[in-house]
Amino acid sequence: MKNLRNRYCIVGVGNTAYGKNPGVSQVAHNILAIRSALEDAGLEAKQLDGILTKAPTSTFPMLWGPKIAEALRVQPKVTGTIDQAGASNIGLIQYAVSAIELGQAEYIAISYGDNPRTGTRASYARPRGEDALAGLFGAPSSYAMVAKRHMYEYGTTPEQLANVAIAHRTHASMNPGAQFQELFTLEDYLASRWVAEPFRLLDCCPVSDGGAAYIITTEENAKELNKEPIYIEGIGQGHPSWDFFRRPELATSGAAIAGKMAFDSAQMTTDDVDFCEIYDCFTIVPLISLEEYGFVKKGEGGSFYEEKRTHLGGELPCNTSGGLLSETGMPGTQLVVEAVRQLRGECENRQVEGAQVGLVSQQGGIMTTHATMLLSNIGAN
Amino acid sequence: MQIKENFNAFEDLVPPITELNKSYRENLAGGRLVLQACMLCNKNQYPFESFCYECGSTDLTEVSSTGEGSVYSFVKVHQPYHPAFKPFIPYFVSTVQLDDGPRMLAAMFESDDILEIGDRVAARIEKISETEAMLLFEKIR
Ligand SMILES: [Zn+2]
Numbered sequence: 001m002k003n004l005r006n007r008y009c010i011v012g013v014g015n016t017a018y019g020k021n022p023g024v025s026q027v028a029h030n031i032l033a034i035r036s037a038l039e040d041a042g043l044e045a046k047q048l049d050g051i052l053t054k055a056p057t058s059t060f061p062m063l064w065g066p067k068i069a070e071a072l073r074v075q076p077k078v079t080g081t082i083d084q085a086g087a088s089n090i091g092l093i094q095y096a097v098s099a100i101e102l103g104q105a106e107y108i109a110i111s112y113g114d115n116p117r118t119g120t121r122a123s124y125a126r127p128r129g130e131d132a133l134a135g136l137f138g139a140p141s142s143y144a145m146v147a148k149r150h151m152y153e154y155g156t157t158p159e160q161l162a163n164v165a166i167a168h169r170t171h172a173s174m175n176p177g178a179q180f181q182e183l184f185t186l187e188d189y190l191a192s193r194w195v196a197e198p199f200r201l202l203d204c205c206p207v208s209d210g211g212a213a214y215i216i217t218t219e220e221n222a223k224e225l226n227k228e229p230i231y232i233e234g235i236g237q238g239h240p241s242w243d244f245f246r247r248p249e250l251a252t253s254g255a256a257i258a259g260k261m262a263f264d265s266a267q268m269t270t271d272d273v274d275f276c277e278i279y280d281c282f283t284i285v286p287l288i289s290l291e292e293y294g295f296v297k298k299g300e301g302g303s304f305y306e307e308k309r310t311h312l313g314g315e316l317p318c319n320t321s322g323g324l325l326s327e328t329g330m331p332g333t334q335l336v337v338e339a340v341r342q343l344r345g346e347c348e349n350r351q352v353e354g355a356q357v358g359l360v361s362q363q364g365g366i367m368t369t370h371a372t373m374l375l376s377n378i379g380a381n
Numbered sequence: 382m383q384i385k386e387n388f389n390a391f392e393d394l395v396p397p398i399t400e401l402n403k404s405y406r407e408n409l410a411g412g413r414l415v416l417q418a419c420m421l422c423n424k425n426q427y428p429f430e431s432f433c434y435e436c437g438s439t440d441l442t443e444v445s446s447t448g449e450g451s452v453y454s455f456v457k458v459h460q461p462y463h464p465a466f467k468p469f470i471p472y473f474v475s476t477v478q479l480d481d482g483p484r485m486l487a488a489m490f491e492s493d494d495i496l497e498i499g500d501r502v503a504a505r506i507e508k509i510s511e512t513e514a515m516l517l518f519e520k521i522r
Contacts, residue, residue, distance in 0.1 A: 129396035130428070133515050135474045135488035137462035145476060149454040152498045197457035197471070245476040246484050250454055 001264035006379055008097045009222035009229040012041025012215040013337040018328035019179045021209040022118040026056045029113025029211030030068045037213040042226035043107060048215075050078035050108030052096055054088040057331060058116035068111060078105040085364020086279050086332045087237070087254075090371035093336075094235045096216040106217055112333040113211030121207075140204050140282065141196040142244055142366040147284035148198055150251035153299070156287070158198060160302030162189040164283040165202045165325055167310050172322025174312070174350035179208060180326045203283040205324035212333035214340065219379070230340045233357070234268065234374035236261025244366035253285070253363060254370025255292030262372040268357065270295050273374070275342060275352045276316060277335035278361040280323040286310075289361050290318075293372075317352050332362045336373070343377040382412060382508045390465035391509040401429045404443060409514045414504045416482045418444040425482035448504025449521070450479040455489070455496055477502055477518050487516050496520070 014036025016029055024032070030053065038045060051069040055061060065079035078099045082091040089112065096108040127137060136142065150156050166189065172178035184202065192201040222229035238257025240247055263269060270293060278286040287301035295316060296304045304310065310318035321327045321338040328334055339358040341347050356378055363370045398406060405427070408415040416425040421438035425446070432439050455475040461467040466488070473489040473496050487504075489496065502518040509515050 128394055131486060132394045132463065133391060133396070133488075134486040135458060135462075135466055135472055136486055137458075141456050141458060141474060144456040145454045145474070148456060149498070152454070194457070194459035194471070196474075197459065199456075245454070245486050250476075 001261060003267060004097070004235065004265045005233050005267065006231055007219055008100060008232045009217060009219055010214050010232065010336070010340050010375070011217055011222045011225045011227065011229060012037040012039075012043060013213070013340045014038075014040055015212040015334060015337055016113070016210055018177065018208055018210040018330065018334070020117050021115060024115060024209065026059070026114055026119065027067060027071050029115060029209065030111040030213070031071050033113055033211035033213035034068070034072060034109045034111050037109065037215050040227060041215050043215065045072045045074055047107050048072065048074050048109050049076055050096060050099060050105035051076045052079065052092045052108060052110045053081050054092060054112040054331070054333065055081045055083065056112075056114035058114050058119060058121055076105070078108060084239070084369040084371065086281070087362045087364045087369035087371040089332045089336055090235060090360065090362050090373045091237065093216060093232065093373060094237070097232060097235070100216065100218060106221060108216045109213055110216065111211065111213035112330065114330070115209040116207050117209040119209070139366065140199055143282040143284060144196040144199040145245065146250055146288075146367060147282070150284060150288060151198060153251050154302070155299070156302040158190070159186060160287070160306045161198070161203055161283040162186050163305040163308070164280065164286055165189060167305060167308065168280060168319045168323045168325045171312060171320050171350055172326035175321045175327060178322040178327040179206060180322070199282065205281045205329040208329035210328050210330045210334070212330065212337050214336055228344050228377060229379065230343045231376050231379055232373065233376050234262040234264070234266025236263070236265065236372045237370065239369045240367055244368065251288065253288050253292050253367040255289045255361060255363070255372065258370045258372040259293040262374050266374040268374060272357045273316070273359045274355040274357050275320060276318045276359045276361060277320070277339045278318055278323070279332050279335065279363050280319055280325050281331070283325070285363065285367070286318060286323075288367075289363075293359070293361070312350060312352065320347065320350050320352060331364070335360050335362065339375050343375055384508045384510070387468045388507050388509045388515070391515050392513060393465060394463060395509070395513050401431070405429055406513065409506055409516060410508070410512055412506050412514070414446045414448045414506065414516065415443045416446050417441050427483050427485060446479060446481050446504070448479070450477045450502060452476070452496065452498050452500045452502055453478045453484060454498060475502070475518055485516070487518050489518050491520060
């Protein structure tokens with residue numbers, strides 16, 4: 001694995017309000033987020049020579065990168081989208097790093113914005129076909145099938161799933177930008193309505209409007225800008241692919257392969273990680289992710305959450321802004337933004353004290369894709 | 382085969398008939414679960430394709446499945462995502478490992494409301510229109 005350390009940085013991050021943003025188009029969500037990231041970095045739009053985007057989930061437009069570029073009055077040298085669903089947020093960063101390495105661009109904005117809550121919900125329309133005829137509708141049932149198998153193989157309990165949701169809500173209660181800040185108890189969780197058993201309502205992330213963006217450049221450029229550079233130390237990918245129910249093993253993910261690749265390219269181990277921001281569209285996902293990364297043994301993810309070891313102040317704080325479950329249901333871009341803010345020490349009462357290395361974990365589909373990134377504020381010194 | 386009460390509503394969910402799924406759907410309407418079999422590597426597969434997922438061979442034929450297998454995982458759905466399922470709520474959706482082929486996804490309407498991973502199940506085919514049927518599974522008792 002080629003060593004990636006200390007050469008590429010995230011220099012600006014930004015986001016819109018999360019939740020319901022009526023009248024704000026998909027393009028506008030991207031532009032507001034990118035302009036906020038530019039201001040954060042101290043850059044102007046005309047300095048961008050790369051615009052990379054993750055396509056909105058609620059529709060799936062062609063030529064989305066050029067559309068966003070036009071709305072910034074930029075004609076970039078590098079543009080496009082990468083379709084790895086939720087994992088694209090890191091896939092795009094890898095593409096940006098590669099383009100900068102090849103000398104094709106210097107300042108690349110990466111964005112995601114969508115309004116599935118108040119705008120069109122075309123892709124959420126009532127499905128037809130074999131899966132629908134089997135009674136399987138939407139992501140909750142599919143992820144619940146993964147959770148059920150994990151419970152069968154490892155004895156994971158509803159109380160353990162509850163503690164994933166409770167941990168992330170606890171952190172969201174310290175995040176004034178989070179969509180859901182109100183605390184709930186184990187009893188509240190157990191009383192929330194069934195969606196697809198073993199999932200209750202509180203196992204599932206909401207559908208949210210929102211946009212988030214970040215800007216990537218070289219270390220040399222980063223040192224000239226507003227904020228402390230945050231280094232992209234390692235990136236990895238691994239994609240289980242296949243329809244979820246046909247995979248040889250259902251209670252796993254691509255995190256083991258993606259994580260190893262990221263740790264190898266960063267020349268780090270799990271011991272170096274101070275906090276994690278983990279894709280948590282459903283409670284089972286971060287639990288399996290921690291197991292696959294090797295933070296805990298296979299089957300011990302549930303007890304790790306139940307013992308509150310992922311809470312702020314615990315040994316491995318996870319999802320410090322509330323994650324998809326509580327900060328906003330946006331598919332993962334916000335996790336990169338939060339990791340950068342943590343490493344800059346900007347997170348006030350939810351700050352992980354002395355944080356130097358953060359792991360960002362992203363996946364998409366039904367554990368179909370996976371990408372991992374290690375960020376740090378350490379640099380060459 | 383008669384269309385039982387509440388089963389005609391599922392016709393709304395039937396996928397469009399294509400060259401690839403025509404034989405599978407026609408056989409199902411006739412009360413038979415068929416799979417594709419590879420003449421080269423002997424693997425059985427579903428969904429139907431013009432090639433073998435395992436070895437790439439295009440020399441494929443059809444075989445009858447026993448329809449028996451075991452539950453690999455399942456969920457119990459409590460929400461009426463489509464009106465056709467409403468009379469059956471809560472119902473199970475199971476991933477079934479067929480004894481003679483691939484894993485299949487299908488609904489299970491169990492009157493005792495009890496299901497466990499590993500349970501032995503058999504295909505249950507219900508007519509939903511003159512020309513269409515749906516695949517379910519049921520526990521072997
Ligand atoms: Zn074959």
